[in-house]
Each structure stands twice: as C-alpha cells, then as structure tokens.
Amino acid sequence: MTSHFFLLGTSITRERLSWIEENLKFFFVKLYPETLRHHAKPKDNVFTFLITGDALYSLHEPETQQVWEIILLLPSVKIICDRQELDLRGISVERLKMKYPEQVIDYNSLSINGQTSFWRDVVKIARQHEQPIPSTIGYLHLESPYMHRSSLSAVQCLAAALEVQADIEFYAYLDGVHSGHMSQSPTEFDNIGKGLEDLVELASKRNLRCQMLACSRCAAARGYSTWDDGQGLVISTCTIKPFKIRNINEMIARFDRNHLILGENVASIQLVKKGKPTILAGSDKGNAPPITILITRSPYGTEHAFGALSFAIACAHNGIQTNVIFIEDGVYALTGTHQLSKDTQYFNLQEVINAIAGSENLQLYVFQPSLQQRGIAKNREMTAVLDIGVAELGQLFFNSLKSVQANHQRILFF
Amino acid sequence: MTADKSKIPDFSGFTCTNLMIRLKMLLKNAPTDSVVEIIVRRDQTDMIEIPFSRTGYDVKILKLDNNLFHVTLQKRESGAGS
Numbered sequence: 114m115t116s117h118f119f120l121l122g123t124s125i126t127r128e129r130l131s132w133i134e135e136n137l138k139f140f141f142v143k144l145y146p147e148t149l150r151h152h153a154k155p156k157d158n159v160f161t162f163l164i165t166g167d168a169l170y171s172l173h174e175p176e177t178q179q180v181w182e183i184i185l186l187l188p189s190v191k192i193i194c195d196r197q198e199l200d201l202r203g204i205s206v207e208r209l210k211m212k213y214p215e216q217v218i219d220y221n222s223l224s225i226n227g228q229t230s231f232w233r234d235v236v237k238i239a240r241q242h243e244q245p246i247p248s249t250i251g252y253l254h255l256e257s258p259y260m261h262r263s264s265l266s267a268v269q270c271l272a273a274a275l276e277v278q279a280d281i282e283f284y285a286y287l288d289g290v291h292s293g294h295m296s297q298s299p300t301e302f303d304n305i306g307k308g309l310e311d312l313v314e315l316a317s318k319r320n321l322r323c324q325m326l327a328c329s330r331c332a333a334a335r336g337y338s339t340w341d342d343g344q345g346l347v348i349s350t351c352t353i354k355p356f357k358i359r360n361i362n363e364m365i366a367r368f369d370r371n372h373l374i375l376g377e378n379v380a381s382i383q384l385v386k387k388g389k390p391t392i393l394a395g396s397d398k399g400n401a402p403p404i405t406i407l408i409t410r411s412p413y414g415t416e417h418a419f420g421a422l423s424f425a426i427a428c429a430h431n432g433i434q435t436n437v438i439f440i441e442d443g444v445y446a447l448t449g450t451h452q453l454s455k456d457t458q459y460f461n462l463q464e465v466i467n468a469i470a471g472s473e474n475l476q477l478y479v480f481q482p483s484l485q486q487r488g489i490a491k492n493r494e495m496t497a498v499l500d501i502g503v504a505e506l507g508q509l510f511f512n513s514l515k516s517v518q519a520n521h522q523r524i525l526f527f
Numbered sequence: 528m529t530a531d532k533s534k535i536p537d538f539s540g541f542t543c544t545n546l547m548i549r550l551k552m553l554l555k556n557a558p559t560d561s562v563v564e565i566i567v568r569r570d571q572t573d574m575i576e577i578p579f580s581r582t583g584y585d586v587k588i589l590k591l592d593n594n595l596f597h598v599t600l601q602k603r604e605s606g607a608g609s
Contacts, residue, residue, distance in 0.1 A: 330542035360543055362574070423544040430547060430578060460552065468551040473582060 118161040118238055122263055122377040125171035128441055128486065129409075130180040132506070137187055139507030148188045159188065163235050165195035166262055166377075172206045172217075185213045193238075194219045195231035225276050232266070232273035239373045239381075240277060249322075249372035250274040251282040253525065254289035255417070256377065258305035263377040264292050268308035270375055275315050275323075283309065284364050284374075285327040285356070287420045290335055293327055293356035306353050313355045325355045326367070330423070332358045361423070365431045369401040371519055378526035384513035402519035403434035405509060407526045408443035412462045418446055421527035422465055429475035434517065436509055439498065440480040443527075447479055447498055448489040463495065470497025480506060529564055532597065537566045539595060543574055550575065554584075554600065563600045572596050 119133070137160060141149055148159070162184075164172065171177035172194065184190055194206055196219055210217040222237065224230035239250060252271055258264035271281045285293055297306035309325065316323035329347050332338050338358060340348040347358040368374065373381055384403075406425050412418040421437070428435040439447055451461040460468075469475060477498040479491055491498065501509070513522065529535050536553070538546050550565065557563050567575065572588050575598055580586050589597040 330544065333542070360570075362543055423548075426544050426547055430543075430574065460548065464552060465548050468548055468555055472551075473578070 116159055116161065116241075117380065117382045118163060119380040120163040120165075120235060120375055120378070121168040122164075122166035122266060124167040125177060126441070127176045127180060128483075130171060130177050130184075132440070132480070132482065132503070134180050134184050135503045136507050136510060137184060137190070139503060140511055141187055143504070143507065144511055160190045161238055162190070162192045163195075163231075163238065164192060165198050165231055165266060168378075169194060169199055169202060169204050169206075172209055173204050178209065181209060182212070185209070185216050190216060192217050193221075193231070193234050196221050196229055197231065224273065230269070230273055232269045233276065235270060235375065236273045236277050236279065239274075239375065240279070249280040249282060249370065251284060251367065251372055251374040253284045253286060253374055253376040253379070254292060255287045255420070255527070257288040257291040258297070259299055259302055261288075261377075264305045265303055265308070266377065267292070268303070268305060268312065271312050271323075272308075272315065275312065275319055275321055278319065278321065280322040281312065281316060281324075282367055282372075283312075283323075283325040284367070285325070285331070286361075286364070286424065287328075287331050287416050288335075290327045290332045290337060290358075293325065293352045294337075295351050295353050310353055310355060323355065324367075325357060326364045327352070327356055327358045328361045328364060329358050330361060331420075361427045362431060365424075365427045365433070368404070368428065368433060368523075369431065371400075371402060371521075373521070374523055374525075376525060380524035382510055382522040382524060384517060384520055384522055400518040401431075401433045403436070403513065403517055403522045404428050405436040405438060405522060405524045407524065408437060408439050408446065409441040409526055411442045412446040412451075417527045418443060418462060419465070421525075422462070422469070424525075424527070425475060426469055426472065429472055432474060435475050436478065437475070438478045438480055438501070438506070438509070440483050442483075444479055444483045444487065444489065444491075447491045447495050448484070450492060450494075463492065466495060466498065478505070478509070532566070532591070535564045535566050535597065538571065539566055539568045541571075543571065546571055547574065550600075554602075560602070565598050565600075566591070567596055567598055569594050569596060572598065575600075 172181060206217055206219050210219060221229040221231045222233045224233045236250060252267050254267045256263050274281050292305050297304050313323050337349045337352055338347045339350045349358055406421050408418050408421045410417040425435050425437045446462045451463045453459060453461050478501045479498050481500050481502050484491060553563055576586050579600055583603050584600045585603055587599045591597050
C-alpha cells in the first residue's frame with residue numbers, strides 16, 4: 114500500500130473538500146477496492162491530512178465537518194492538526210475526535226527545544242514518505258509576510274527539517290519574494306527575515322546546506338532587482354544576504370531532484386507503476402517528479418493564476434511532466450472571451466493558454482464539476498484545455514506513466 | 528531577413544517565461560511559411576534554439592554584439608509545430 118499526504122493551510126471550502134473526498138473514493142473504489150472489503154484496516158495510513166492555519170476551521174464548521182466525516186470513514190485516513198494553531202484560534206476538534214479517536218490527532222511531537230511542533234510531524238511524515246530517506250526538504254512560498262501567517266509556517270517547517278538533519282531549500286515566488294526583504298522590523302509578529310537568516314546559521318552549525326532562491330521576474334516586478342547582468346545573475350541591495358534572485362529556470366532546476374517540496378497548500382502522491390499508462394498523461398522524458406498545478410483562483414484579481422501558468426511553462430520547458438488543472442474559481446480563466454485594449458503590450462490569460470497549448474511536457478485540463486457549480490461553460494475556442502471529471506482527476510493524481518521514474522508526484526495549489 | 532534591426536521585436540528585456548509566452552504567441556499569429564524574427568539576450572538563445580528546433584522550427588541565430596542576438600524561426604514543412 115502506498116501513502117500520500119495533503120498539507121493544507123488556507124481556508125478549505127466545502128467545494129474543495131468535496132472534490133478531495135471524491136478523489137479519495139476513486140482511489141479506494143477504483144484502484145484499491147480490496148481495502149474496502151477487508152475488515153482489518155491496513156497497518157499504515159494511506160492518506161494523511163496535515164492541517165494547519167485557517168484550514169483548521171474546516172474541522173469545526175458544520176458543512177465541511179460533514180465531508181471530513183465521510184473522508185474519515187474511508188480506510189486508513191488520518192488527520193494531524195497543528196495544536197498551536199488550534200489553540201490560537203480557539204478551535205475544538207473534540208466532536209470529530211470522539212467519533213474517530215485514532216484518526217484525528219490533535220497533539221504534536223516534541224521538537225528539540227522541548228515544545229510540541231506540528232512541523233516536526235510534517236517533516237517526519239515527509240521523510241518516511243520517500244525512500245531512501247531524503248536529504249533535502251524544499252518549501253515553495255507564494256505569500257508576503259505579516260499579511261499572511263504562512264511565512265511563519267515556512268520558517269517553522271524548514272527549522273523542523275534542519276532538526277531531522279535535512280538540507281533545506283526555500284523557493285520564493287510571487288509575493289513570497291517579500292519574505293526576503295532586508296531590515297524587517299515587525300512589532301507584533303515573528304520577524305520572518307531574521308527567521309530566514311537564522312535558518313542559514315542553524316544549517317551552518319549542523320553542517321547542512323541551505324539555499325534560498327527568489328524568482329527574478331517576481332523580484333524585478335516588486336523592485337528588488339538593483340542590478341541584472343542580463344545573463345541570469347541579479348543583485349539586490351534590499352534583500353537579506355542568503356536570498357539569491359535568479360531566473361526561474363534555476364529554481365525549476367531544483368525541482369528536477371526527487372526531494373519533497375512543501376508549501377502552504379500542497380500534496381504529495383506516491384506513484385506506483387501499475388497497468389498501462391493513461392492517455393491523459395501524455396509523453397514523458399526525464400526522471401523528475403511530475404507536477405500537477407491546480408489553478409484555484411480567478412484569473413485577474415491576484416497574480417496566482419498567471420503565476421501558476423508561468424511556473425507550469427517553466428517546469429515543462431525544463432523537461433518536467435506538468436499537468437495544469439483549472440479547478441474551483443480557476444475555471445473563470447476559461448469562460449467568456451477575455452479582451453484587453455488593442456494597443457496594450459500585455460496579454461490576457463486566454464491568449465497565454467492558447468499560446469502554450471501543445472507545448473512539450475505540458476497538458477491543460479479543466480475540472481467540469483467546477484464549471485457546472487458556477488453555471489458557466491468553457492469558451493469553445495479553448496480546445497487545448499481538456500474537460501475532465503472526477504475519474505480523470507483521480508487518474509491524473511494516482512496513475513503515473515510507465516516511463517516516469519520518480520516515486521512521487523507533486524501537487525501544488527495556486 | 529529584415530535589414531532594419533530596429534523593426535525587429537526586441538525581446539531582450541523579457542524574463543524567460545514571458546519570452547516563451549510572447550514568442551509562442553508571435554509564432555501562432557504568424558502567416559504560414561513566414562519567418563519570425565526577434566532580438567534576444569545571449570542567455571535567452573539557449574531557451575529558444577533547442578526547444579524550438581525539436582518542435583518543428585528551423586532556428587537561426589546571428590550574433591549582433593556581445594550580449595544581443597538576432598534569432599529567426601521558420602516552421603519546417605513537415606514539422607509538428609509548437
């Protein structure tokens with residue numbers, strides 16, 4: 114039996130939890146029906162949900178709690194909650210815990226400093242997840258500090274990784290580049306810049322490697338690129354010392370390796386070579402873990418959708434098998450006909466999608482139930498984006514190409 | 528090949544992903560059999576030459592100065608395209 118995990122840190126809607134539930138049902142009913150027939154549950158957890166931040170509210174809210182109960186009825190599902198974040202928010206998971214005492218865990222392991230740490234549990238699971246034990250744990254960070262608590266999660270996660278003797282890599286993308294701004298001086302919050310600098314020092318003391326890469330496009334847009342040699346090297350006078358601003362290809366080159374990459378909302382699916390490759394998966398080259406990017410937000414209100422597509426293009430360009438799935442509010446990128454004024458030098462998202470259609474290593478999909486839920490239809494001209502339902506989503510998550518050598522698939526929520 | 532270099536789209540200021548997007552859009556909108564020309568930086572030539580040669584284009588690169596290059600792309604007759 115394989116094991117998979119979801120690490121979720123932002124608010125979980127009923128819609129999101131429902132497609133996750135459907136996905137798990139697909140896994141058990143279609144791929145591993147024997148697990149449903151046996152009375153004795155498998156020894157190991159098949160799915161572990163690591164829940165922190167605002168995602169914890171979903172365990173308490175009635176409409177999402179109902180879906181969690183269905184998920185917990187499936188064999189070998191476990192939820193590990195971030196105790197500190199539960200306490201901070203005053204959330205109780207007692208009701209779920211009373212019903213499923215062995216599956217809902219609301220306490221965490223002790224870390225080296227003697228305090229309990231959710232992130233210690235996360236990295237322990239991350240390390241068990243991969244064989245041989247990984248020497249590196251990465252963290253892809255998309256949000257700015259202080260506005261988003263996830264920056265603290267990133268620092269805590271990487272600190273926990275150092276505790277288990279893993280090298281660490283921090284990838285700053287979109288607003289994540291702000292976490293490396295110099296001279297941060299918050300009065301009401303942990304200093305994220307200093308937290309990152311402390312990680313470097315801690316890694317050095319432990320003789321471990323620590324790398325922090327920031328995307329040059331995102332950094333330039335936000336005013337961090339003081340000097341650019343035009344050949345990939347960017348120097349900034351306003352970032353902390355360990356921060357290296359580099360072309361995104363340099364960051365993606367790190368994704369070629371087999372280590373686990375965590376983030377605010379990610380999943381890791383172990384891959385098993387089984388049966389014939391699915392036609393949805395396309396052709397493959399290279400041994401890098403395949404990536405599925407879920408575009409969950411509407412296209413223009415934030416940079417997430419464009420950032421996700423740019424990221425996907427860069428991954429595919431670097432030989433990584435990349436699936437992009439428009440899901441939840443992400444489907445708005447595909448509806449209607451988007452128009453910019455004719456004299457603009459910029460492009461709308463539909464033009465980008467049409468331009469990248471047919472690129473090597475890149476497949477585009479739209480989750481039909483998300484369109485239906487919103488009462489909208491895909492623009493008929495967006496033929497490069499294939500319609501998928503629950504079954505196809507399950508295939509994309511759990512079936513791998515025979516030629517893929519990596520032992521896991523990365524799933525990134527944008 | 529365009530003699531007046533100032534009339535060729537200058538992509539040298541773009542980041543790699545933007546360059547890829549804009550070049551693909553340019554190629555999609557170009558008439559069949561036409562030659563697409565752009566100016567790029569030295570580091571950008573790497574991300575054009577091999578990927579586009581592999582996907583059905585004849586790619587020619589001409590050095591203009593230390594860091595600027597004139598790239599032409601034309602779809603091969605039997606090429607799959609990108």
